[in-house]
Amino acid sequence: MNKHTPTIEPAVPPKRRRQGTKAAQRAEMTEQILDAAEFLFSRHGLYGVTLKDVAKMVGSHHTLINYYFADKKALFDAVFTRRAVVTSERRMRMLEEYEAASKGRPTVEGALRAFLDTDLDLYIEGGEGWKNYAALGAQVANTPLWGAELMDRHFDPVVLKLIELLKAAMPGCPEEDIFWGYHFTTGALMLTLARTGRIDKLSGGLCRSDDFVAVKERMATFMAAGFTEICRSRSES
Structure with a gap:
């Protein structure tokens, strides 16, 4: 299945030969x-x-x-959990490794790259299954009724670790501005993962919503500048 899959539902991957047990x-x-x-x-x-x-x-x-699976919701939760565990654990490990390497002097962009780039790499390298999960995650993140609980359960620890590093990188920044900065960052990430195709149309094909490599090259740098600016402007006001 290529990244320009038509809307017609394709067959699932060919069944592998059944194992003995x-x-x-x-x-x-x-x-x-x-x-x-x-x-x-x-x-x-x-x-x-x-x-x-x-x-x-x-x-x-x-x-x-x-x-x-007992019912559809149980199936949905199992689908979401299967990859949520992988991406959450990978990002936590990278944040901890970055924290150790920075020796108490993390930068905003360094922390964001540990958080964002590690996740984007899964969608770049993981095949169509991970791209499907990306779109699913974007849906869940934007569903207040029950999606917020799933996001809380699987991602709160890694998000709070990122916040901890951002606080260390910007010791004079008001805490609420760091949380707002995270809010704006994760919103941009979720829109990217949704692959709506809107940027493709607006840019006349110059940008593609499935070009996670291009996103990875730019997002952490762009967001780091935003964090720095809101903290600077607020401290000067």
Whole structure:
């Protein structure tokens, strides 16, 4: 599947040859269900997908999905959690490594690169599955009713670690400005991960919403300047 996938639903990846044990077979089927559900949820959201849709994409009866997952919300949570754990742990590790390397003198851009670039690398290098997850994450982050709870559960520790480093990098900056800066930064990240195609149209093709490499080259630098400016202007007022 290339990055210009049409709206027609493609088939899930070819089924691998079943392993010998029941545990291996169950694990294999679980991954196939999660992959199919991730693709569908990333395009149609929680309420736009049924278990029958997932079953059809996997090539089985919907009762099989119920055997693995109690209901659609349980399936959705499993889809989200599968990759949330990976990106959260990677970013926490990079933030901690950066903190140690900076020896108590972190910079705003250095902290942001540990947080943003580490995440963007997953979407650059991880294949279409990670791009699907990116779009799904953007949906969840913008769904107050139940999405905020998922984001809190999986990402609060790594976000607060970033905030800690930003405070160290800007010791005179009002704390609320650091949190607002994070708010603006994560908003830009979520819009990027959504890959809406809007920047493609506005720029006449000069920019592409799926060009995560271009985003990685610019975002941390751009956001660092924003943090620095709001803290400077507020301290002078």
